[in-house]
Structures are given as C-alpha cells and as structure tokens.
Amino acid sequence: MLRIGTLRRSIIVVAIAVAGGVLAGSVIAAQRGGDVAPDFESLQAAVAAEQMTKVADIAGSEGAAARGIYVQELDTGHLCVWDAPSAASRERQGGCNSIEEPLGGSALSARLAYEGGPAIESVRDARLSGLAGSNVASIVVVMTDGSERALRLKEAKLSAGDFVAFGYRFKKADLRKGVGPIAVIAQDADGGEIARQPTGIGG
Amino acid sequence: MKRSLLAVTVLAFALALCTSAWAGSVSYYSSPYWSAGQGGSSSFSSSWWRSTMGKNASFDSTVTFIDNVSYSWHSTLRGYDTYLATQWFSSQVKKAHCRANASASAWAGCTAWN
Numbered sequence: 001m002l003r004i005g006t007l008r009r010s011i012i013v014v015a016i017a018v019a020g021g022v023l024a025g026s027v028i029a030a031q032r033g034g035d036v037a038p039d040f041e042s043l044q045a046a047v048a049a050e051q052m053t054k055v056a057d058i059a060g061s062e063g064a065a066a067r068g069i070y071v072q073e074l075d076t077g078h079l080c081v082w083d084a085p086s087a088a089s090r091e092r093q094g095g096c097n098s099i100e101e102p103l104g105g106s107a108l109s110a111r112l113a114y115e116g117g118p119a120i121e122s123v124r125d126a127r128l129s130g131l132a133g134s135n136v137a138s139i140v141v142v143m144t145d146g147s148e149r150a151l152r153l154k155e156a157k158l159s160a161g162d163f164v165a166f167g168y169r170f171k172k173a174d175l176r177k178g179v180g181p182i183a184v185i186a187q188d189a190d191g192g193e194i195a196r197q198p199t200g201i202g203g
Numbered sequence: 204m205k206r207s208l209l210a211v212t213v214l215a216f217a218l219a220l221c222t223s224a225w226a227g228s229v230s231y232y233s234s235p236y237w238s239a240g241q242g243g244s245s246s247f248s249s250s251w252w253r254s255t256m257g258k259n260a261s262f263d264s265t266v267t268f269i270d271n272v273s274y275s276w277h278s279t280l281r282g283y284d285t286y287l288a289t290q291w292f293s294s295q296v297k298k299a300h301c302r303a304n305a306s307a308s309a310w311a312g313c314t315a316w317n
Binding site for chain 1: 228255257261263275276277278279280281282283284285286287288289290292304305312314
C-alpha cells in the first residue's frame with residue numbers, strides 16, 4: 001500500500017511538474033516570439049502560404065543554375081520580389097514593401113544576392129533582381145571599375161500596377177578580378193537618370 | 204521521493220527548453236536609429252535557416268549568415284525593402300547577421316529563424 005501511495009504521489013507530482021514545464025516553456029516561447037513584430041510574423045506566414053508568379057529569368061551560366069524572379073501580391077498588403085530556383089523552392093532571397101509603395105518610394109527597387117564573401121574575390125555567385133516603374137526605359141549597373149552592365153527588362157503587369165522586372169547574374173570573371181556593382185541606375189528613354197540605388201558586395 | 208522530485212525537476216526544465224526552442228524565431232538585434240555599418244549577430248547554431256530584417260521605413264541594409272569556420276558570408280541579401288529575408292539550408296554552424304549600409308532614422312529589427 002505504501003508503494004502504491006508513493007507511486008500515486010509521484011504520478012501527481014510528475015503531472016503537475018510536466019504541466020508546469022510546458023507552461024513555462026510556452027511563456028518563454030511567447031516571450032521570444034513576441035520579440036518579432038506581429039506584422040512581420042503575419043507577413044512571413046503569408047509569404048510561405050501564397051503563390052509566386054514569375055516575372056523574369058536569370059539564365060544559368062558558369063556552373064550556376066538558372067533561377068527566376070518571382071512576385072507575390074499578398075493579402076497582408078505587401079508586394080514581395082524573390083530570387084529563387086523555382087516557384088516552389090524555399091531557397092528564396094528577397095524582400096517586401098507595402099503595396100502603397102511597392103518600390104519603397106523610389107522608381108527602382110533592386111536587391112543584390114550573393115554567395116561567399118564578404119571580399120568580392122571570394123564571391124562565387126552574385127545576382128541582381130528587382131522591379132522598376134513602367135516609365136523606366138533602361139537600367140544599368142555601374143561597376144567598381146567604372147564600366148556599366150545593361151540589364152534586360154521585362155514588362156510585369158501586376159495588380160499593384162505596371163512595372164518592368166529584371167534579373168541579372170554577374171560574371172565570375174568580374175568577381176575574380178574584384179570588380180563588383182556599386183550602383184543601379186534607372187533611366188528614361190532619353191538616357192536621363194530617374195533613380196539611383198547604391199549597392200555593393202561586402203556592405 | 205527525493206529522486207522522483209529531482210527527475211521531475213530535470214524533466215520539467217527539459218520540457219521548458221524544448222518548448223521554447225519550438226518557438227521558431229529569435230529576435231537578436233534592433234535599433235530605432237541606424238548608422239552605416241551598424242548591425243548585430245545572433246548566437247552560433249546549426250539550426251538557423253532564415254535571416255530576416257523588418258523595418259518601418261525603407262533603407263539600405265544587408266542580411267546574411269556567417270559560418271563559424273571560415274567566417275564566410277552565405278546567402279547574403281542587400282536591399283532597401285522594409286522586409287528582407289534570406290534562407291540558407293545548411294547543417295553548418297552559423298550565425299545570422301544584419302547590418303545597415305547607410306544611416307537611417309527608422310526602427311528595424313533582425314530575426315533568426317530555426
């Protein structure tokens with residue numbers, strides 16, 4: 001009888017302790033989760049759930065696989081642009097802005113993604129992706145040696161408006177020589193500068 | 204009885220840790236104002252796979268992962284978006300890192316996801 005009594009007490013103590021442990025863990029989890037702004041949590045959930053639409057391509061070259069530039073227009077009121085191997089891939093890199101300012105208040109919104117570094121010479125792959133306003137006729141990337149790379153633009157008609165989309169992979173020969181991007185410039189039909197976005201490898 | 208209590212205490216502590224680990228994200232750095240080069244890093248862990256930076260205004264910033272062997276950068280992303288996200292699916296021990304590339308009077312916070 002004593003053994004059964006001891007066993008019962010132990011079971012009750014264990015049950016209370018487990019419940020306490022779970023509660024404590026939940027509180028810790030809630031506190032840690034609470035550090036993330038709620039709107040960004042809901043945004044990330046929408047990013048994971050909603051479909052992506054391809055708006056431009058990045059061709060495979062020099063051993064690097066082809067990728068696509070994808071757009072999401074989310075119920076949260078955000079427009080997101082992703083550089084990813086496919087529409088279903090979780091290996092995406094990109095960003096979101098409010099649908100009211102899908103280009104962040106500029107005529108141009110570009111993202112630079114790269115693997116390796118931070119020294120340019122050790123970067124194995126570097127890509128540029130983004131959107132610009134439909135009034136943009138051309139986009140060039142200014143490199144650290146003063147040369148320019150012209151980007152191919154593709155029309156992207158979205159619910160948020162009409163844009164041009166672009167994706168570009170930097171040549172490994174440039175990277176090996178320490179030549180990387182320093183600015184992205186959007187131009188009108190006359191070659192006049194509409195918007196400029198500084199960028200670069202290594203910050 | 205003392206043994207039972209000790210076991211229970213250890214179990215409860217382990218459960219608490221496990222439950223918090225399942226939370227999925229840790230906010231590791233934030234600031235209401237940024238200067239060029241300012242940033243922060245998470246702890247090193249093999250379980251981080253997403254690095255994000257949320258801002259209340261657009262400014263030039265970078266999110267990346269830094270491994271603990273060569274300290275190379277991985278899946279780095281630089282942009283002006285109010286929300287930047289990059290993923291690196293690797294079992295390597297790494298830390299999430301974020302930084303501003305320009306000064307900004309805007310709040311921004313950086314989060315590592317597991």
